[in-house]
Amino acid sequence: MRNLIAFFRRFRVFLVFVLLQVFSLSVYFTFLNFPRSQYLTSASKVSGLILTVQNDITKHFNLSLNNDKLQKENIRLRNRLPQSFQRMQNGWAKINDTLFHQQYEYIPASVINSTSTKRNNYFTLNIGAKQGVVRGMGVFSDKGIVGIVHTSSTHFAVVKTVLTVNINIDVMIEPIGLFGLMKWDGRDPRRGSITGISNDLKIKRWSKVVTRGGSGIFPRGLNVGKVEKLNPVEGKPLWDVVIRFSEDYRTIQRVYVIKNLFQEEQNKLELLIPEDKEE
Amino acid sequence: MNIVVKHIIRFIVLVAAQVLVLNQLEIGFGIQFMVYPLLIVLLPFDLGIIYMLLIAFVMGISIDAISNTYGLHTSSLLLVTYLRPATFKLFGPRDGYDVLKEGNMYDMGTRWFISVFGLMLLIHHLWFFTLEIFRFDDMLYVFQKTLFSVPLSFLFCLLFQAMFVTKPNTR
Numbered sequence: 362m363r364n365l366i367a368f369f370r371r372f373r374v375f376l377v378f379v380l381l382q383v384f385s386l387s388v389y390f391t392f393l394n395f396p397r398s399q400y401l402t403s404a405s406k407v408s409g410l411i412l413t414v415q416n417d418i419t420k421h422f423n424l425s426l427n428n429d430k431l432q433k434e435n436i437r438l439r440n441r442l443p444q445s446f447q448r449m450q451n452g453w454a455k456i457n458d459t460l461f462h463q464q465y466e467y468i469p470a471s472v473i474n475s476t477s478t479k480r481n482n483y484f485t486l487n488i489g490a491k492q493g494v495v496r497g498m499g500v501f502s503d504k505g506i507v508g509i510v511h512t513s514s515t516h517f518a519v520v521k522t523v524l525t526v527n528i529n530i531d532v533m534i535e536p537i538g539l540f541g542l543m544k545w546d547g548r549d550p551r552r553g554s555i556t557g558i559s560n561d562l563k564i565k566r567w568s569k570v571v572t573r574g575g576s577g578i579f580p581r582g583l584n585v586g587k588v589e590k591l592n593p594v595e596g597k598p599l600w601d602v603v604i605r606f607s608e609d610y611r612t613i614q615r616v617y618v619i620k621n622l623f624q625e626e627q628n629k630l631e632l633l634i635p636e637d638k639e640e
Numbered sequence: 641m642n643i644v645v646k647h648i649i650r651f652i653v654l655v656a657a658q659v660l661v662l663n664q665l666e667i668g669f670g671i672q673f674m675v676y677p678l679l680i681v682l683l684p685f686d687l688g689i690i691y692m693l694l695i696a697f698v699m700g701i702s703i704d705a706i707s708n709t710y711g712l713h714t715s716s717l718l719l720v721t722y723l724r725p726a727t728f729k730l731f732g733p734r735d736g737y738d739v740l741k742e743g744n745m746y747d748m749g750t751r752w753f754i755s756v757f758g759l760m761l762l763i764h765h766l767w768f769f770t771l772e773i774f775r776f777d778d779m780l781y782v783f784q785k786t787l788f789s790v791p792l793s794f795l796f797c798l799l800f801q802a803m804f805v806t807k808p809n810t811r
């Protein structure tokens with residue numbers, strides 16, 4: 362017993378160091394692998410408050426650029442309003458539309474904290490569970506997709522952006538409809554890559570890349586970017602497709618959170634798929 | 641000024657500068673500014689290492705909580721703090737440190753400060769980027785980030801000292 366106490370006395374500095382170090386590293390690696398812990402994020406109350414105050418000041422830096430973006434989007438939407446169409450045939454009765462049900466709803470939000478040079482970049486939004494944001498919802502801006510909601514507190518939400526290493530969003534290359542998974546290599550915030558595309562297919566440069574909408578997080582056809590380059594993968598019959606994002610994630614401010622009204626139904630149905638048994 | 645108040649003010653200013661200003665500067669080439677290890681080198685010479693570790697832990701946690709890095713800053717700051725006594729011993733004067741002085745560049749001289757704090761920053765940045773990237777085939781990128789970031793962080797620390805550390809009266 363005395364030896365034990367002597368041991369603790371002798372190595373107490375090292376033990377304290379190891380204890381604290383193990384704590385911080387375990388927090389870090391739990392987050393990388395199982396992103397579900399709720400503490401130590403910018404969605405917490407105090408840090409959310411600090412970031413809100415900061416954003417109140419810094420949001421004006423890109424004001425004119427963002428105004429331009431919003432104006433462009435307004436024009437696009439205004440073009441779709443009934444008022445901007447001329448009625449060609451009069452005297453038709455209006456009937457309640459039963460062919461279309463609304464599947465996606467959008468919640469506007471602004472980004473109050475963002476990074477773009479780290480290995481894994483997270484954005485903090487100024488809306489949270491009170492506005493109906495829950496984990497797993499998609500986020501996009503008027504130019505392209507942004508990411509998936511990672512955690513949400515009462516008033517804030519943290520988004521795992523496209524600029525994280527294992528984001529894996531299912532996308533397709535537009536005119537030919539090829540599917541692939543989009544990844545990010547962790548370096549250039551302007552470019553990502555698509556894996557799993559067979560190299561016997563011809564892909565034109567600058568063809569559009571949009572979301573596939575398979576998992577119900579994003580609707581089909583949201584902009585992602587354009588094909589910039591095709592690199593052969595050594596030893597495999599695959600292309601590594603480099604795409605250029607249509608959104609500049611370094612200056613982003615206004616985003617929309619997607620609420621899929623049929624998500625639960627889709628998940629329930631897909632649970633019925635029998636799992637592969639590897640024997 | 642009371643020495644405790646002085647360090648608390650430094651703590652707040654350094655965390656605020658790191659989180660509100662330096663984290664937002666993104667100038668490419670993987671450069672990231674990190675100035676908060678400065679607090680550790682400025683702590684009094686006769687402070688116990690366990691207290692220093694606790695201070696480093698609190699500081700790292702508060703930076704991590706705001707900048708969504710989940711323990712990365714804490715881990716690297718703890719490592720630097722743990723290695724502080726060894727580093728000081730390595731470059732220390734022959735008859736020990738004068739407890740009335742402080743580890744800033746005015747009290748201890750520019751040469752001492754560059755070697756000690758440069759080494760600490762190098763260890764800190766290397767550990768930080770290694771953990772952040774955590775892949776062996778990207779080690780070159782880790783070195784690139786470290787080599788570019790350390791001098792710039794160092795410059796910011798010099799600037800911080802010029803602003804917040806009082807120069808001793810030179811007779």
